[in-house]
Amino acid sequence: MSAHPLDKYLVTKRLPHIWCPGCGIGVALAAILRAIDRRVREGALKPENLVMVTGIGCTARAAIYVSFDSAHTIHGRAIPFASGAKLANPKLEVMVLGGDGDIAGIGGNHLLHAARRNMDLTVFMITNMVYAMTGGQVAPTTPTGMYTTTTPKGNPETPVNVIKLVAYQGANYVARASTTHPALIERYTYRALGMEGFRFIEIISPCPEIFGRHIGFRDPVELYEEIKKKSKYKPKPSLEESDLDWERGWVLGEFIERNEPGYLKRIGRV
Amino acid sequence: MSRCEYIPANIAIAEGAMAAGLSFFAGYPITPASDLFEYLAEKLPERGGVVVQFEDEIGSINAVIGAAWAGAKAMTATSGPGFSLMVEGLGLAIMTETPLVLVDVMRAGPSTGVPTKTTQSDVYQVRFAAHGEYSVPVLVPWSAQEAFDLAVKAFNIAEALRTPVILLTDAALAHTWERVEIKGHDEIEIVKRRPPCNPPEKFKLYEPCKDLAPRMAYFGEGYGILVESLAHDEEGYYSPNTEAYERLVRRLVAKIERNSHLIADNEEYLTRGAEYVIYAYGSTARSAYAVVKELRREGLRVGLFRPRALWPFDAEGLKKATESAKKVFVVENNLGKMVREVERVLKNKEVIPINVIDLEVPPPDKISEEIRRWL
Numbered sequence: 001m002s003a004h005p006l007d008k009y010l011v012t013k014r015l016p017h018i019w020c021p022g023c024g025i026g027v028a029l030a031a032i033l034r035a036i037d038r039r040v041r042e043g044a045l046k047p048e049n050l051v052m053v054t055g056i057g058c059t060a061r062a063a064i065y066v067s068f069d070s071a072h073t074i075h076g077r078a079i080p081f082a083s084g085a086k087l088a089n090p091k092l093e094v095m096v097l098g099g100d101g102d103i104a105g106i107g108g109n110h111l112l113h114a115a116r117r118n119m120d121l122t123v124f125m126i127t128n129m130v131y132a133m134t135g136g137q138v139a140p141t142t143p144t145g146m147y148t149t150t151t152p153k154g155n156p157e158t159p160v161n162v163i164k165l166v167a168y169q170g171a172n173y174v175a176r177a178s179t180t181h182p183a184l185i186e187r188y189t190y191r192a193l194g195m196e197g198f199r200f201i202e203i204i205s206p207c208p209e210i211f212g213r214h215i216g217f218r219d220p221v222e223l224y225e226e227i228k229k230k231s232k233y234k235p236k237p238s239l240e241e242s243d244l245d246w247e248r249g250w251v252l253g254e255f256i257e258r259n260e261p262g263y264l265k266r267i268g269r270v
Numbered sequence: 271m272s273r274c275e276y277i278p279a280n281i282a283i284a285e286g287a288m289a290a291g292l293s294f295f296a297g298y299p300i301t302p303a304s305d306l307f308e309y310l311a312e313k314l315p316e317r318g319g320v321v322v323q324f325e326d327e328i329g330s331i332n333a334v335i336g337a338a339w340a341g342a343k344a345m346t347a348t349s350g351p352g353f354s355l356m357v358e359g360l361g362l363a364i365m366t367e368t369p370l371v372l373v374d375v376m377r378a379g380p381s382t383g384v385p386t387k388t389t390q391s392d393v394y395q396v397r398f399a400a401h402g403e404y405s406v407p408v409l410v411p412w413s414a415q416e417a418f419d420l421a422v423k424a425f426n427i428a429e430a431l432r433t434p435v436i437l438l439t440d441a442a443l444a445h446t447w448e449r450v451e452i453k454g455h456d457e458i459e460i461v462k463r464r465p466p467c468n469p470p471e472k473f474k475l476y477e478p479c480k481d482l483a484p485r486m487a488y489f490g491e492g493y494g495i496l497v498e499s500l501a502h503d504e505e506g507y508y509s510p511n512t513e514a515y516e517r518l519v520r521r522l523v524a525k526i527e528r529n530s531h532l533i534a535d536n537e538e539y540l541t542r543g544a545e546y547v548i549y550a551y552g553s554t555a556r557s558a559y560a561v562v563k564e565l566r567r568e569g570l571r572v573g574l575f576r577p578r579a580l581w582p583f584d585a586e587g588l589k590k591a592t593e594s595a596k597k598v599f600v601v602e603n604n605l606g607k608m609v610r611e612v613e614r615v616l617k618n619k620e621v622i623p624i625n626v627i628d629l630e631v632p633p634p635d636k637i638s639e640e641i642r643r644w645l
């Protein structure tokens with residue numbers, strides 16, 4: 001069997017991965033790796049300087065499949081771990097990948113402050129609107145009214161708009177993509193990897209097994225089609241258009257692009 | 271070049287850590303540890319290091335772990351409430367075998383307690399608060415000079431055994447000014463991290479050397495390492511089977527316990543032939559020492575056993591030091607903690623807890639009053 005061009009970024013002997021059929025996490029990871037590969041081939045990035053830091057959750061398992069340096073840490077704490085690594089060795093290109101619970105729930109405080117510091121990290125948040133690994137509990141991104149195993153009468157809460165949260169803190173780059181549009185994930189990642197400061201990419205991703213099934217989607221394709229329908233690409237959208245709204249859908253695009261000095265520059269480390 | 275300064279233990283620890291090669295500090299302000307942090311904020315960047323205040327202690331300990339994996343000698347400092355928040359991170363450091371130093375300056379709890387005053391009530395918290403099987407070295411200085419020396423030693427143990435090490439002091443020591451000899455980097459013994467001895471394709475991040483501690487590669491060295499919080503095999507691959515799990519946790523514990531010769535260190539004062547031995551540590555041991563001198567003047571054969579490391583518990587050292595003793599007094603500024611260990615080890619001896627709660631330091635007369643009842 002001939003090797004896949006991205007195999008060099010994967011520990012292929014650890015495959016198959018744990019993600020369910022129809023899950024978007026693998027699609028997101030592949031797009032991220034394609035962007036990395038482009039940067040590497042252009043000579044802008046050395047594979048030995050790449051570090052992927054994750055917390056805990058389905059998404060976080062990505063760390064165990066990549067062949068470059070990685071850390072599979074604890075729930076919610078990938079961002080401070082990654083910050084420490086980057087500050088200790090500024091040469092590293094440190095990325096964080098996490099679920100919406102990991103990044104915006106238990107890790108929300110770290111997200112807020114890393115964005116405020118304009119910490120030199122790229123953070124990917126996989127928004128599947130549910131706590132998948134633990135079996136379908138409410139997430140900070142779960143749409144209002146929706147059934148989850150811990151909100152059996154429907155979620156009474158308003159989902160967090162992480163795009164606004166991060167943008168208002170002064171992050172250099174804030175974008176939203178979807179695994180139904182992998183080319184956007186690749187493009188945004190490619191762009192983020194060429195920048196300094198805090199870069200945040202939200203990736204909407206279907207979880208057919210834990211999210212879709214619980215709310216009546218019997219088949220992964222159905223959920224995929226629904227998410228695709230709800231995801232509308234827009235060049236240069238405004239923050240006012242960034243709400244995550246299950247009824248009306250959501251906008252994909254690059255909400256913020258700034259070139260403010262990253263944290264390392266601010267403390268004179270570069 | 272060494273120099274002498276008049277400083278408290280908090281500053282002595284900062285100096286000791288810098289002499290040992292500290293390059294990264296992350297923390298969150300808390301009394302009575304803040305001035306250690308503030309001192310480093312001024313001094314460490316001058317030496318090319320990084321000092322950052324994180325959003326909380328959870329962020330701080332995780333940043334320290336991340337920095338250690340990027341090659342830094344890293345440290346944080348806190349007190350009881352902050353330590354509580356760091357516990358999950360400490361577990362991560364233990365599981366991933368991350369060298370770091372965690373300074374805990376005890377205050378009075380539970381909860382917010384008495385922030386500015388001292389007790390010794392967290393000697394179990396530092397050893398047992400994380401979940402799962404583990405052992406972790408805990409060093410307890412009794413003076414500012416020893417705080418400097420043990421800060422260096424803490425880093426050396428961390429590097430030698432690839433483990434977090436806890437340096438445990440208290441509010442009284444933290445702010446007791448004393449003369450300290452600050453040795454230079456080249457005047458102290460520095461233990462270096464053991465680099466891989468295999469090329470990347472053969473290197474296993476969790477494969478133990480003979481002494482049970484594994485070698486370490488950093489991020490950015492081309493080894494493609496996986497820092498793994500799940501239970502793992504030698505390669506770092508998650509493995510939920512009993513055999514691999516048991517192998518891992520037995521090694522994690524044995525790595526510390528079997529290398530206790532690198533950690534254990536006791537000061538004995540007049541224990542030979544002593545009829546009574548006082549077991550005391552940290553700031554309380556200073557008063558216990560005064561009590562020993564007082565009782566000796568009265569002709570009583572009393573000695574002091576003072577561990578400089580609380581954990582792992584040096585059972586052999588204690589047994590030897592108390593061979594001749596009829597009674598062993600365990601003097602602590604808490605309601606009785608290490609006394610349980612002493613009782614466990616000295617099963618056939620009379621072990622008497624002397625629990626003197628005092629938010630300053632238990633004064634010698636309070637201690638001797640209690641002890642005299644048993645003489």
Ligand SMILES: Cc1ncc(C[n+]2csc(CCOP(=O)(O)OP(=O)(O)O)c2C)c(N)n1
Nearest residue numbers: 056057058059075099100101102131132133
């Ligand atoms: C401190 C702590 N609390 C709870 C858990 C259990 N837990 C594991 S993953 C997870 C949430 C997963 O959801 P998310 O972060 O959105 O990731 P996903 O699985 O959806 O990718 C939880 C609550 C844990 N591992 N640690």
